[in-house]
Amino acid sequence: xxxxxxxxxxxxxxxxxxxxxxxxxxxxxxxxxxxxxxxxxxxxxxxxxxxxxxxxxxxxxxxxxxxxxxxxxxxxxxxxxxxxxxxxxxxxxxxxxxxxxxxxxxxxxxxxxxxxxxxxxxxxxxxxxxxxxxxxxxxxxxxxxxxxxxxxxxxxxxxxxxxxxxxxxxxxxxxxxxxx
Amino acid sequence: xxxxxxxxxxxxxxxxxxxxxxxxxxxxxxxxxxxxxxxxxxxxxxxxxxxxxxxxxxxxxxxxxxxxxxxxxxxxxxxxxxxxxxxxxxxxxxxxxxxxxxxxxxxxxxxxxxxxxxxxxxxxxxxxxxxxxxxxxxxxxxxxxxxxxxxxxxxxxxxxxxxxxxxxxxxxxxxxxxxxxxxxxxxxxxxxxxxxxxxxxxxxxxxxxxxxxxxxxxxxxxxxxxxxxxxxxxxxxxxxxxxxxxxxxxxxxxxxxxxxxxxxxxxxxxxxxxxxxxxxxxxxxxxxxxxxxxxxxxxxxxxxxxxxxxxxxxxxxxxxxxxxxxxxxxxxxxxxxxxxxxxxxxxxxxxxxxxxxxxxxxxxxxxxxxxxxxxxxxxxxxxxxxxxxxxxxxxxxxxxxxxxxxxxxxxxxxxxxxxxxxxxxxxxxxxxxxxxxxxxxxxxxxxxxxxxxxxxxxxxxxxxxxxxxxxxxxxxxxxxxxxxxxxxxxxxxxxxxxxxxxxxxxxxxxxxxxxxxxxxxxxxxxxxxxxxxxxxxxxxxxxxxxxxxxxxxxxxxxxxxxxxxxxxxxxxxxxxxxxxxxxxxxxxxxxxxxxxxxxxxxxxxxxxxxxxxxxxxxxxxxxxxxxxxxxxxxxxxxxxxxxxxxxxxxxxxxxxxxxxxxxxxxxxx
Numbered sequence: 001x002x003x004x005x006x007x008x009x010x011x012x013x014x015x016x017x018x019x020x021x022x023x024x025x026x027x028x029x030x031x032x033x034x035x036x037x038x039x040x041x042x043x044x045x046x047x048x049x050x051x052x053x054x055x056x057x058x059x060x061x062x063x064x065x066x067x068x069x070x071x072x073x074x075x076x077x078x079x080x081x082x083x084x085x086x087x088x089x090x091x092x093x094x095x096x097x098x099x100x101x102x103x104x105x106x107x108x109x110x111x112x113x114x115x116x117x118x119x120x121x122x123x124x125x126x127x128x129x130x131x132x133x134x135x136x137x138x139x140x141x142x143x144x145x146x147x148x149x150x151x152x153x154x155x156x157x158x159x160x161x162x163x164x165x166x167x168x169x170x171x172x173x174x175x176x177x178x179x180x
Numbered sequence: 181x182x183x184x185x186x187x188x189x190x191x192x193x194x195x196x197x198x199x200x201x202x203x204x205x206x207x208x209x210x211x212x213x214x215x216x217x218x219x220x221x222x223x224x225x226x227x228x229x230x231x232x233x234x235x236x237x238x239x240x241x242x243x244x245x246x247x248x249x250x251x252x253x254x255x256x257x258x259x260x261x262x263x264x265x266x267x268x269x270x271x272x273x274x275x276x277x278x279x280x281x282x283x284x285x286x287x288x289x290x291x292x293x294x295x296x297x298x299x300x301x302x303x304x305x306x307x308x309x310x311x312x313x314x315x316x317x318x319x320x321x322x323x324x325x326x327x328x329x330x331x332x333x334x335x336x337x338x339x340x341x342x343x344x345x346x347x348x349x350x351x352x353x354x355x356x357x358x359x360x361x362x363x364x365x366x367x368x369x370x371x372x373x374x375x376x377x378x379x380x381x382x383x384x385x386x387x388x389x390x391x392x393x394x395x396x397x398x399x400x401x402x403x404x405x406x407x408x409x410x411x412x413x414x415x416x417x418x419x420x421x422x423x424x425x426x427x428x429x430x431x432x433x434x435x436x437x438x439x440x441x442x443x444x445x446x447x448x449x450x451x452x453x454x455x456x457x458x459x460x461x462x463x464x465x466x467x468x469x470x471x472x473x474x475x476x477x478x479x480x481x482x483x484x485x486x487x488x489x490x491x492x493x494x495x496x497x498x499x500x501x502x503x504x505x506x507x508x509x510x511x512x513x514x515x516x517x518x519x520x521x522x523x524x525x526x527x528x529x530x531x532x533x534x535x536x537x538x539x540x541x542x543x544x545x546x547x548x549x550x551x552x553x554x555x556x557x558x559x560x561x562x563x564x565x566x567x568x569x570x571x572x573x574x575x576x577x578x579x580x581x582x583x584x585x586x587x588x589x590x591x592x593x594x595x596x597x598x599x600x601x602x603x604x605x606x607x608x609x610x611x612x613x614x615x616x617x618x619x620x621x622x623x624x625x626x627x628x629x630x631x632x633x634x635x636x637x638x639x640x641x642x643x644x645x646x647x648x649x650x651x652x653x654x655x656x657x658x659x660x661x662x663x664x665x666x667x668x669x670x671x672x673x674x675x676x677x678x679x680x681x682x683x684x685x686x687x688x689x690x691x692x693x694x695x696x697x698x699x700x701x702x703x704x705x706x707x708x709x710x711x712x713x714x715x716x717x718x719x720x721x722x723x724x725x726x727x728x729x730x731x732x733x734x735x736x737x738x739x740x741x742x743x744x745x746x747x748x749x750x751x752x753x754x755x756x757x758x759x760x761x762x763x764x765x766x767x768x769x770x771x772x773x774x775x776x777x778x779x780x781x782x783x784x785x786x787x788x789x790x791x792x793x794x795x796x797x798x799x800x801x802x803x804x805x806x807x808x809x810x811x812x813x814x815x816x817x818x819x820x821x822x823x824x825x826x827x828x829x830x831x832x833x834x835x836x837x838x839x840x841x842x843x844x845x846x847x848x849x
Contacts, residue, residue: 035394
């Protein structure tokens, strides 16, 4: 049950933490771009990127805001890389109840990176002339029908549980209600 | 609504523990811009000359520049102003780092401290919440250590902390305020902070900072960023490495130190080592720097990486800035490994890296010449480098001879007597200078040394090449894209400037041309200091991204203040004159406007007199260096001329000695 293969452009920001100089221009310009009207103000606390910065430990991690998490993680792990200890949250993209990052400072609403829609490249990339942030675009072959396959797996397990007839009836009822 | 600035200052009375948020007058911004400009006005209004540096009535002002916190690249400087205990004049030392933008985001342009706290405290500013907190547990802690401890106890890793170390607590006259990868070092402002009982100021802000005309402002910012990239890819040919690029300069990046080590003086600014730099040393120093330098780092919103995190073996990591890389090394006739190591201790103690090494070398010179004896140095180690560490410890604790040395070479020599004054040879207005001794008088530098009220050559020089280029083709190439000049005549001055012959120093540039050149150089520094711009992207390097032609547009579109080149020039002249007025009121006169006697071997008294006369006149000052009534009134500073008249300052012929009491002694009486 394989779907049709298609080429798709994937945008990736390559984060070279070794090149980060900790200046936070990315945070500044992100918040300026997303101000309303555009560039009318800036406020790094509103940025959708954040540089986790501990200069004396030489820790510099630019991290982007992703999907909000409803709950905080059960445990907090520590990573040790090259002798430097990182909090697990340092790498996490989620606005979540355990921290203030990636939330509007006044309303608390979650923020998410949108790659600066409408611009040639995300502005954090443009402003990072030390090249810690570099935009890479690559073509990838994706299976368009992948979701169909997932759906079939899901329905099969429902049919196992409830019987196929019940599923057919339910689908018929749902489509009738939609049309009606 | 206010743009670029917040329109509010924090006024903190430490004696009473009172905190107020005070709205500022937008008219003042128009007249004095911000940062240094408005600081000079506040000092004029509120700190009359009767107020001693260690009086509760002295103010300590932490100001963000007008454009700090806006997207303008490199605009991140905090301008700290007070009356210096060492010079007893107005000090306006500055620091980069992250503090000033954070203060803006918290909703304030300045923090103005007055009075004295009975106990050691620190201030915690988080948006609307401002607290004076106990700092008893931080007493004696290092400046960097203090910042870490405060962030931990507040659970605010993103707070920015400006702190003093032991030197500030003990009111060492050249104590610094340390912050991020930067420090405000000159003029002993850290001593005033210690005297006020303030260990640190921590800030965290989460507010918006507004821009008046966003699209136009961003277009200017993008131009600057593109130009920085262009300059990074196209260094200026034919000049020494640190002058070829942008930055403040990028000392932590540069390995080739031939120019500094062979042209600057070693020890107590005495010995020039003309053939010092060789392959072996170059390799050894490169290995030292590469092994200790963890990363090149920047201040807020700046790509220039002028600083570095340094991890000396067996010592904690610290952040080094600029020329402190070499000052300890050269004062001690040692190597880079020693210099980078002792600078770690010096950063934690919080001391100025120009004055401190020089004071220590001065003390050892007095010892070698029998003016100070073994009795003055009980327990001092025998080895050269150990002695520097030992002296540093005594100075910051004000123990024994350290108590005398803690006042700097000028005051220490006075107190020691026995001819010690001849050894305190490298000061201007009682303040230690860069260790430079040269041969032939340079008329441009003569004026800058004599009249620069920041009393530091790097804080007035810049833009105009330090020396003529050998070949005409090189000069023509250089002036081709020299868009930064305020007037085309500067190109001609440079084209005609020769290494030898009629049109060479000291008689060329002529006094009139020197006035133009120095005035332009100084003006750009003063504009930077009001806007909060780093000199490394503006007034210091050759062909910088910010200049007199685009600055007015930045101010107009950023702060929404109607501005053009003339108006900006006039504003800079206004608060520059006000800085001088503050110092004139404190007794500064022509006799104080002079470089160290031995700065040049070949001096030209008549030419020097002509230079100073011409420059004073050009500036609108009388022959004592006092701004005339006419020039003050023209700048709208009639309140200054009125005050001068009331105090009888215009009838001063310059013979009255200015007050010669050390702030420390005065205090103990």
